Amino acid sequence: EDTLPAVYRSTVLHFLRDPGADDDPDAWELFEDGALAVGADGRVRWAGDWSALPEQHRGEVVDHRGKLIVPGFVDTHIHYSQYDMIASFGAQLQDWLQEYVFPTERKFADPDYADRTAGLFLDTLLACGTTTASVYPTVHPASVDAFFAQAHRRGMRMTCGKVLMDKQPDAPDFLSDAGVPQAEERTRQLIARWHRKDRLTYAITPRFAPSSSDEQLAMAGRLLHEFPDVTLQTHAAESRPETASVLARFTDARSYLDVYDQVGMLGPRSIFAHCVHIDDQDRSRLATTGAAIAFCPTSNLFLGSGLFDLAAARDAGVRVGLGTDCGAGTSYSMLRTLNEAYKVVMLKELTKPPHRRTTLSALRGFYLATLGGAEALHLDNHIGNFRPGKEADFIVLNWTATPTLAHRTALARTFQERLFAQMILGDDRSIAATYLMGRRVP
Numbered sequence: 247e248d249t250l251p252a253v254y255r256s257t258v259l260h261f262l263r264d265p266g267a268d269d270d271p272d273a274w275e276l277f278e279d280g281a282l283a284v285g286a287d288g289r290v291r292w293a294g295d296w297s298a299l300p301e302q303h304r305g306e307v308v309d310h311r312g313k314l315i316v317p318g319f320v321d322t323h324i325h326y327s328q329y330d331m332i333a334s335f336g337a338q339l340q341d342w343l344q345e346y347v348f349p350t351e352r353k354f355a356d357p358d359y360a361d362r363t364a365g366l367f368l369d370t371l372l373a374c375g376t377t378t379a380s381v382y383p384t385v386h387p388a389s390v391d392a393f394f395a396q397a398h399r400r401g402m403r404m405t406c407g408k409v410l411m412d413k414q415p416d417a418p419d420f421l422s423d424a425g426v427p428q429a430e431e432r433t434r435q436l437i438a439r440w441h442r443k444d445r446l447t448y449a450i451t452p453r454f455a456p457s458s459s460d461e462q463l464a465m466a467g468r469l470l471h472e473f474p475d476v477t478l479q480t481h482a483a484e485s486r487p488e489t490a491s492v493l494a495r496f497t498d499a500r501s502y503l504d505v506y507d508q509v510g511m512l513g514p515r516s517i518f519a520h521c522v523h524i525d526d527q528d529r530s531r532l533a534t535t536g537a538a539i540a541f542c543p544t545s546n547l548f549l550g551s552g553l554f555d556l557a558a559a560r561d562a563g564v565r566v567g568l569g570t571d572c573g574a575g576t577s578y579s580m581l582r583t584l585n586e587a588y589k590v591v592m593l594k595e596l597t598k599p600p601h602r603r604t605t606l607s608a609l610r611g612f613y614l615a616t617l618g619g620a621e622a623l624h625l626d627n628h629i630g631n632f633r634p635g636k637e638a639d640f641i642v643l644n645w646t647a648t649p650t651l652a653h654r655t656a657l658a659r660t661f662q663e664r665l666f667a668q669m670i671l672g673d674d675r676s677i678a679a680t681y682l683m684g685r686r687v688p
């Protein structure tokens with residue numbers, strides 16, 4: 247079944263835009279007995295009802311009837327460098343970094359270790375149905391080379407870039423850039439080597455404000471403007487103590503996010519993880535500049551960081567994607583991540599007046615995990631839905647992956663109910679198949 251062109255027959259769901267809190271019927275397309283036609287170039291040619299498949303798109307048929315095809319999941323924030331220390335006990339953000347993260351990231355000074363870990367990590371993502379991610383390596387240039395080489399070998403659309411960090415104590419000496427000129431030169435070399443090499447995108451990656459000198463942050467903002475299509479990723483306003491420490495250091499900044507704004511880091515190619523502790527003015531700046539947020543519910547709960555306000559961000563017009571943020575996140579599965587996103591929204595909305603409360607519907611959840619993520623990473627020209635010409639990265643979901651899911655699915659009366667059961671009960675066992683550019687991966 248690896249011959250292209252091909253037609254995949256299944257229930258097919260994808261999104262044209264955010265269905266919002268009320269499941270806007272014009273924002274999504276569902277074909278119960280559907281067809282997804284993929285060309286020899288691995289791109290979508292057509293998606294619709296099986297019975298309406300145009301003559302010119304007929305081809306080898308791959309039968310996935312009884313299952314659900316959706317675009318591959320997009321994880322907008324994750325650390326491949328933390329593969330060994332996921333599920334580390336008992337600490338909040340800054341202690342957790344010192345105790346567990348930094349000693350683990352130190353191991354990436356060894357290129358062979360980086361190479362092995364990148365391979366394991368990417369295979370884990372594929373098994374979870376994640377076909378694209380925005381990934382943090384470490385400060386070591388070889389950790390970027392290892393990651394991009396493994397992603398390239400697999401044909402995955404991936405974003406990554408050398409972590410920039412140079413200020414103690416939030417950057418330990420053994421993980422620190424030796425001066426801004428060297429960090430800049432290494433970043434430039436990596437951009438030249440990897441950016442836009444087939445499906446790869448380079449992201450300028452200052453770790454977070456506390457671990458960078460003022461000069462290094464300014465350099466990151468400068469490079470973002472110099473290279474017209476690289477992206478930028480960092481962390482922002484994740485925990486209360488972290489946010490307080492940033493405000494104590496940057497005394498002329500209005501807010502944590504304003505520190506980044508002042509060095510030109512806010513723009514349509516930037517994504518900020520967490521943004522738990524932001525206000526309306528921050529949201530307005532994110533929306534105006536076109537910057538995005540990575541919502542990382544399992545991580546925010548695991549580290550006790552707080553409850554992200556999804557409705558406020560979307561209502562303000564801020565692009566939002568979903569991130570696992572492993573190793574602070576507790577699952578590589580975007581389905582498990584949606585499960586916890588639903589609960590975070592439920593608790594956050596309880597802090598608002600009853601008439602203003604919303605919930606995270608299954609449709610909006612699947613939008614966030616697919617097209618929403620692609621939009622947040624500035625990759626929606628390439629991936630995120632089944633519009634003709636998009637790269638055919640997609641997954642096949644099994645409604646009966648576990649006894650509990652099968653039982654609940656059988657009792658569901660509507661498609662939305664079934665999809666919600668998948669969002670709450672699903673995990674990597676739900677992924678029946680993963681396809682990259684129309685080709686099934688093991």
Ligand code: GUN
Pocket residue numbers: 325339343347453454481484545571574
């Ligand atoms: N802030 C700075 N670095 C990190 C990290 O590695 N993980 C998380 N969750 N937050 C961070």
Ligand code: ZN
Pocket residue numbers: 323324325481519571
């Ligand atoms: Zn993170």
